[in-house]
Amino acid sequence: MKKTSKQLERYFKGVASSKRLDILSTINENEGISVDGISEAIKTNFKTTSEHTRRLVLAGLVNKKYQGRQVTHNLSPYGKKFIKFIETFQHS
16 A cells, blocks of 8 residues: 655655664664663663654554563554665665
8 A cells, every 4th residue: 555745754854864764773682672772782871762762653664562661663554665675775
């Protein structure tokens, strides 16, 4: 099913930040990672990382899974497509 321009806008706004791109890449490399783990990996504070991650979830690029008190993050199918899209620019 073809996405509308409004739907595409949501995805592009979701990654319209270097920190969010770093987070997306970190989640891609570490499925099931927590916000603490992401924060440590990209060297930003927890609060900033949490807000950027929340925006990626709202954009539909990242999924959260609650496991007791732990929250893990994985890429959604669209998040995986964005990683492939981003990689085409990194390697050209």
